[in-house]
Amino acid sequence: MSDSIKTSDFDQAFRDEVFEEPGADKIALCFNCTGCSSGCPMTEQESEFNIRKFLRMANLGMKEQLLNSPYIWYCTTCYKCQERCPQGVQNVDALLKIRTIAVENGIMLVPHKKVGQLVVKFGHAVPINDDTKEKRKKLGLDEVPPTVHRFEEGLDEVKKLIKIAGFDEMVAEEEGGK
Amino acid sequence: MTKLSFFLGCIAPNRYPGIEASTQKTLNKLGVELDDLEGASCCPAPGVFRSFDKTTWLAMASRNITLSEELGDDILTICNGCFGSLTDANHMLKEDPELKDDVNTILSQIGREFKGTQDVRHIVEYLYQDIGADRIKEAVTNPLDLKVAVHYGCHLVKPSKERHLGSVENPTFFDELVEATGATSVDYEDKMACCGAGGGARTAVVDTTLKLVDKKLDNMEAAEVDCVVDACPFCHLQLDVGQTEIKKKFEKEHGMPVLHYSQLLGLAFGFTPEELGIDMNFTNTSKLIEKVRGGAK
Numbered sequence A: 001m002s003d004s005i006k007t008s009d010f011d012q013a014f015r016d017e018v019f020e021e022p023g024a025d026k027i028a029l030c031f032n033c034t035g036c037s038s039g040c041p042m043t044e045q046e047s048e049f050n051i052r053k054f055l056r057m058a059n060l061g062m063k064e065q066l067l068n069s070p071y072i073w074y075c076t077t078c079y080k081c082q083e084r085c086p087q088g089v090q091n092v093d094a095l096l097k098i099r100t101i102a103v104e105n106g107i108m109l110v111p112h113k114k115v116g117q118l119v120v121k122f123g124h125a126v127p128i129n130d131d132t133k134e135k136r137k138k139l140g141l142d143e144v145p146p147t148v149h150r151f152e153e154g155l156d157e158v159k160k161l162i163k164i165a166g167f168d169e170m171v172a173e174e175e176g177g178k
Numbered sequence B: 001m002t003k004l005s006f007f008l009g010c011i012a013p014n015r016y017p018g019i020e021a022s023t024q025k026t027l028n029k030l031g032v033e034l035d036d037l038e039g040a041s042c043c044p045a046p047g048v049f050r051s052f053d054k055t056t057w058l059a060m061a062s063r064n065i066t067l068s069e070e071l072g073d074d075i076l077t078i079c080n081g082c083f084g085s086l087t088d089a090n091h092m093l094k095e096d097p098e099l100k101d102d103v104n105t106i107l108s109q110i111g112r113e114f115k116g117t118q119d120v121r122h123i124v125e126y127l128y129q130d131i132g133a134d135r136i137k138e139a140v141t142n143p144l145d146l147k148v149a150v151h152y153g154c155h156l157v158k159p160s161k162e163r164h165l166g167s168v169e170n171p172t173f174f175d176e177l178v179e180a181t182g183a184t185s186v187d188y189e190d191k192m193a194c195c196g197a198g199g200g201a202r203t204a205v206v207d208t209t210l211k212l213v214d215k216k217l218d219n220m221e222a223a224e225v226d227c228v229v230d231a232c233p234f235c236h237l238q239l240d241v242g243q244t245e246i247k248k249k250f251e252k253e254h255g256m257p258v259l260h261y262s263q264l265l266g267l268a269f270g271f272t273p274e275e276l277g278i279d280m281n282f283t284n285t286s287k288l289i290e291k292v293r294g295g296a297k
Ligand code: SF4
Pocket: A029, A030, A031, A032, A033, A034, A035, A036, A037, A052, A055, A084, A085, A086, A087, A088, A089, A091
């Protein structure tokens, strides 16, 4: 992302959309103190990830660069930055909003899609496996927990909700297996 | 007897059932009865689902809450992620009648309605505020001679605008609960640092997140603790399975035993490590188990 910035890249509507998130509009008050990015545990390990830079890009309306950056998915949502910002910028909420817009634009990482597919199928992001069933038995617990794993009516309800929201299509495998 | 409905989430029942068993055993001992939340699903995981699609997130979260409304119990979570997801959904729906109507339109299609009658609790916050460290201390039959690195995890205390549990940079409530078992909470560098798992980051870029947890484990080791105690099965997984991944990928061995608070409390109440599933971690815990056995009266 070291390319020079072109004003033709600025998309006012994108900025407005990000600013719909409460506290995201405070980005306009950012005075670049670097409090957010300097304490970020992810930036410490991966300098291409920089919450301060991303939010300033959002403020400029740099939609394409942001949505297509693989790094917007690196944030662990630890909220350290948001708690520290002296200007009350809701940094994490703003970044999550940018992710939402990315998803609306059909951009989602394959591993995230896969987790989504597990929820569509099992109602759990981490479904049970044989190893855990054994452990449950040893502990004197029922082999299958009393969740949607055991109650099929419950799973049917969850599947119905997911269908209504269209989430199943959102995380569906694309043709060609992307 | 106080009753709570027990929200299991995904990782505890499906990867670390010892945490589920320990929670039941210890809370029963404290006079809290746990009802099964039959047919509950993924909370759903906030980092991924909330940013993917708010409707799906809210519909699934509110359905889980309606299960506890039917029982008339508050929800007990044992995971920072479930706590965050369900608390936030519960607040949003309680405070925004329009949003509540929208969600109820969806829920009506499965014959459910969100009423907004129950609260969402986290085991550590619940034990601290409703039971209290003193009562726990009195209930301890097997005081633990252990040095512990406490790992709060992020979403137990943050975002503070929705948690109200005091300081986010220097909280003490979890340490007090750990010390109520007889153990010593040892301070270590960057104690409030994130384990790296949340926000869908572990799913997306596991190797980078391992660098975060590797550093965290280094800092704990430097403080010469016997184990780390956490409040969240996802942190637990990142800390425990993470060590096996670090060994494979960075050829570095940590050997740090990882316990959920319910398991530490279980030891202090005299349950065996096996009853609490402490021997079921992916990283070997035998040294800790030996030490606990040696110290048992
Ligand atoms: S902490 Fe707030 S004011 Fe400081 S650089 Fe970050 S967003 Fe700007």
